[in-house]
Amino acid sequence: MKISIERNALLRAVSQAQSVVERRNTIPILSNVLIEAEGDSASFRATDLDIEVVDKATAMVERAGATTVAAVTLHEIVRKLPDGAQVKLTDDGASGRLTVEAGRSNFSLATLPKEDFPVMATSEYTANFSAPAPMLRRLFDKSKFAISTEETRYYLNGVFMHVAEESGGQVLRCVATDGHRLARIDADLPDGAATMPGVIVPRKTVGELRKLLDDDDMQVAVSVSESKVRFATPEITLTSKVIDGTFPDYTRVIPAGNTRKLEVDAAEFAKAVDRVATVSSERSRAVKLVLDEDRLVLSVNAPDSGNAEEELVVAYGDEPLEIGFNAKYLLEIAGQVDKENAVFMFNSSGDPTLMREGNDTSAVYVVMPMRV
Template identity: 85%
Template sequence: MRFSIERGTLLKAVAQAQSVVERRNTIPILANVLIEAEGNGVSFRATDLDIEVVDRTVAQVERAGATTVSAVMLHEIVRKLPDGALVVLSDDAAQGRLLIEAGRSNFNLATLPREDFPVMASSEYSTNFACPAPVLRRLFDKAKFAISTEETRYYLNGVYMHVAQGEGGPVLRCVATDGHRLARIDAALPEGAEGMAGVIVPRKTVGELRKLLDDDEAQIAVSVSETKVRFATPAITLTSKVIDGTFPDYTRVIPMGNARRLEVDAQEFARAVDRVATVSSERSRAVKMSLDEDRLVLSVNAPNSGAAEEELAVAYGDEPLEIGFNAKYLLEIAGQVDRENAVFLFNSSGDPTLMREGNDTSAVYVVMPMRV
């Protein structure tokens, strides 16, 4: 195998591969990236047995072939090469080495046989559809903050992507919750997604998927089966196992009768919460919201460190209310608001609170209150 490739193109492909590789591996081959050169292109494949990413790119191939080499080591070398350098990679099969040449720099790295590299079995996908990158980006970006990190409730360690009934008909919906807060985001149902089985996309996959979604013009080909999900652009294919579990009935925790309505400038609110939370003890980070006629007072009382209070002008015309929240949860939810105003809907100081962006019901958030 021998090919030459521009350093920037190589870095982008290797960066995607090395982020999938687990740093601590008991199986040496899983620390490697599989490089396959053929025709006028090269593919870089990496896996941790749960996720597989394949990045295909154009290169000048002099001699076809394949080998595997440490993904992290290759990434570090390419990262440190000068911008615009032409990099030549060739393997010495007899010595079991990969030679890397760029200008006056030369490296040779140990390789492992390509035959040892595990390739994820291609699943029979029951549902296939295309979705614009900005739509998928919004669905996953707005939901992922609520993914649970508790390993015991493994079925909450991802984003539940499924077809649901929205206000105007079927929608593609992403939901995440950790029991303290919940995010439910809807988008128009893409053609071909109608019969899709609901799948829980793991947290790590959601992070890797984000790298495919930066191009606003891209169409992402999505394929779903009961055990796997695949997201593909012409250059990159990301395949992942889904979480084997049943996502709970989230509709039961979304309050329907919350009548007390608060409307507030989302950025102003987030900055004020951040300021008053500075004095709170890190463990609870509780912020009290005191609501009265068109007035919101945010306060924190931390006996060991001090107290803080800030008043905001808001739109509120219901009964006075005092309710407490974890500051981190309030900040994360306020950070999802793209529009100017956030709307909070309360019932009482002990019930879940609903939040949405203005009158838009396609993104709904629920947060549980705290005692303060």
């Protein structure tokens, strides 16, 4: 194999690949990226056996071929090369070495046989559809903060992507929860997605997927089966196993009867929570909300470190209410609001609270209260 490729194109391809690779590996080949050169492009494939990413880049291919080389090492070399450099990758197949040349820099890296590289088995996808990158970005960005990190409840360690019934028809929905807070985000159902099985997209996959979705004009091809999900752009294909488990019935925890309505400027609210939480103990970070007519008092009482209180002018016309929340959860939920106003719907100090952006019900958040 002998190819010449522009440094920036190579860096983009290799950085996507090396981020999938696990740093500590008992199987050496899994630390490597598989480079395949043919025609006028080179593809860079990496896997951790659960996720596989293939990134294509335009290259001048003098001699077609394939080899595998340490992904992290190659990434570090390319990252340190000067911008705009032409990089030559040469593998003669006999020496077990890949030569990397750019200008006066010359590196020789150990390779492993391409035959040893595990390629993820192709799956029969039951649903194939196309979705705009901004839509997918919104679905996953606004839900991922609520993914559980508790390994014992593995079925909560991802985002549940599925088709849901709403009064206006079917929607594409992403839900995540860790038992303390929940995010439910809806988008218009793309053509061809109606037959999609509900799948739990793992946390790591959600993080890798985010890197594919920066271009606002791009359409992403999505394929879903019972065991795998695939997201493809013209350059990058990300394939992942889905979490083998049943996502709980989240509809039971979304309160429908909360009538006490608080409307507050989301940015001001987040800043005030952040300020008063400065004195709270790290363990609980409890913030008390005291609601009265058009007035909200946020307070923290931390016997070890001190007290804090801040008052905000809000729109609230119901009975007075005192309720406590984990400050981190409040900040994360308030941080999802793109519009100016956050609307909180309360029932009592012991019941889950619902939050949405203004009158928009396509993004709904639930947070459990704390005793304060």
